[in-house]
Amino acid sequence: xxxVFVIALVLLCTISLLGFAGGQQEAVExxxxxxxxxxxxxxxxxxxxxxxxxxxxMEYFKEQLEKLSDGRIEVELFFGGTMGNEAEVVxxxxxxxxxxxxxxxxxxxxxxxxxxxxPFMFEDPYQAGRAMDSEIGDQIxxxxxxxxxxxxACGVAGGARQITNxxxxxxxxxxxxxxxIRTPPIGVIVRSFKAFGANPQEVPYTETYxxxxxxxxxxxxxxxxxxxxxxxxxxxxxxxxxxxxxxxDPLFVNPGWYKNLPDDLKSIxxxxxxxxxxxxxxxxxxxxxxxLRKMEDQIAVNTVPKENLKGFIEAGQxxxxxxxxxxxxxxxxxxxxxxxxxxxxxN
Numbered sequence: 001x002x003x004v005f006v007i008a009l010v011l012l013c014t015i016s017l018l019g020f021a022g023g024q025q026e027a028v029e030x031x032x033x034x035x036x037x038x039x040x041x042x043x044x045x046x047x048x049x050x051x052x053x054x055x056x057x058m059e060y061f062k063e064q065l066e067k068l069s070d071g072r073i074e075v076e077l078f079f080g081g082t083m084g085n086e087a088e089v090v091x092x093x094x095x096x097x098x099x100x101x102x103x104x105x106x107x108x109x110x111x112x113x114x115x116x117x118x119p120f121m122f123e124d125p126y127q128a129g130r131a132m133d134s135e136i137g138d139q140i141x142x143x144x145x146x147x148x149x150x151x152x153a154c155g156v157a158g159g160a161r162q163i164t165n166x167x168x169x170x171x172x173x174x175x176x177x178x179x180x181i182r183t184p185p186i187g188v189i190v191r192s193f194k195a196f197g198a199n200p201q202e203v204p205y206t207e208t209y210x211x212x213x214x215x216x217x218x219x220x221x222x223x224x225x226x227x228x229x230x231x232x233x234x235x236x237x238x239x240x241x242x243x244x245x246x247x248x249d250p251l252f253v254n255p256g257w258y259k260n261l262p263d264d265l266k267s268i269x270x271x272x273x274x275x276x277x278x279x280x281x282x283x284x285x286x287x288x289x290x291x292l293r294k295m296e297d298q299i300a301v302n303t304v305p306k307e308n309l310k311g312f313i314e315a316g317q318x319x320x321x322x323x324x325x326x327x328x329x330x331x332x333x334x335x336x337x338x339x340x341x342x343x344x345x346x347n
Contacts, residue, residue: 040261043076043098045083047205052229053158053287054102054249055079057280065272069265085204087185090252094148099257102157104184104205106250109144109151114188115329115337116248119195119316120309127341128246129156129281133274134340136333141250150253152270155277157247158223159288163240164232165219166212169302170240173197173311182208182220189221191322192245195315205230212236221245224291225284233299241303244312251277320346 042065048054055077062075078098083089086103093101106113115121122128131137132154141151163170165179177197183189185202193200203211203220211217213235220232221244227233251273261269292301304312324331335345 039071040073040257040265041076042073042100042257043078044100045078045089045092045098046101046103047081047086047089048079048103048226049229050079052079053225053284054280057276057283058102060279061272061276064275065269068268068272072265073261073269081206085206087204090149093252093254096254096256099254101252102249104186104247106248107186107188109147109149109250109252110140111328112140112143112333113248113250114186114323115140115334117186117188117245118320118323118334119192119245120313121334121338122246122341123343124243125156125159125246125285126281127343128248129278129285131337131341132156132248133278136336136340144250144252145255148255150255150258151250152253152258152273153277154248154250155280156285157249158225158284159246160243161221161223161245161247162227163219163221163242163244164227164236164238164299165240166215166235166237167218169238169300170242171302171304172308173315180216180218182211182217188319188323189245191319192316193221195318196312197315208232209235224288224295228291228294233295236299239295239299239301241301242309242312249277249280 044058046054046058058077062077065073065075083092083098086101086105087108089098089101089103090105090108092098116128116132122131137154141154144151163176163181165181167179168175170176173196176193179198180201181193181198182203183193183200184205190200190202201211201217203217208217208220209230209232212220212232219236219238222230222232227239233239253273258266258269295301320334323329324334331347335347338345
């Protein structure tokens with residue numbers, strides 16, 4: 001009798017354990033199903049208009065990310081500064097009010113981004129793109145986490161930057177002396193224009209048109225695409241082709257939002273981000289000459305002679321040395337970036 005009781009007890013325990021294990025398995029499968037069914041919203045903003053190349057590339061990003069994630073990530077795009085100016089939008093990404101942005105204020109992500117914007121660092125923006133899409137570029141992107149931003153990829157913010165003004169065409173560095181030039185609130189640009197002899201004025205991007213129109217500043221600097229998109233050429237007389245610098249264009253992402261993605265969606269997000277930034281480079285850089293042609297009959301255009309660029313290049317060396325001396329980066333890092341771009345070392 002006792003033996004029968006023991007066998008029955010063992011059978012009962014076994015059945016209970018099997019039932020418990022089955023319940024656990026069902027719970028795990030249920031959680032996995034819920035995770036796969038969950039939709040993650042990625043709200044993105046920048047200050048350029050919906051017709052701008054940056055906007056076109058983000059439409060591509062939205063299309064690819066929603067497609068490859070099978071709709072598990074939905075992308076909402078806000079263009080034209082509807083969420084605020086660039087500095088405000090960066091802060092919104094950090095706090096998680098929105099999940100992503102591209103634009104200025106990249107120095108808030110990692111001061112090492114200054115390395116791309118050193119005066120005459122590259123001969124053309126395609127070289128900059130190669131450097132940003134390299135191992136040293138990935139290392140610079142990773143440093144943004146220290147400042148509360150995740151950067152899965154970085155591209156080039158348009159073509160090389162040019163100068164417009166209302167006083168005189170810029171044919172040599174002497175022509176910049178004393179001119180009030182609007183610059184974004186980015187140290188490397190402000191220091192560069194001081195080195196060039198100009199009087200830099202920090203004005204938010206969305207307020208630049210009125211500053212030019214009212215004479216608060218004499219001129220500004222931007223790639224052709226931005227000059228055309230924001231109609232900066234309208235209140236200006238002269239557009240001087242200097243090709244003095246390029247800007248990085250990191251995709252800023254809220255780290256907490258990214259961390260909460262399932263691993264498979266993280267991989268998809270990173271893959272699409274890199275693809276979209278390469279696509280952005282192709283769209284943006286390929287369109288720069290078109291934007292110049294659209295403005296040529298509305299503003300006087302001149303190109304700084306190559307021999308006259310030497311004055312700018314020589315004056316800009318103090319900017320390089322400042323950032324090395326202050327510990328932002330080393331000459332070795334500068335030359336790693338140049339090597340990734342296919343250029344010879346500087347020092």
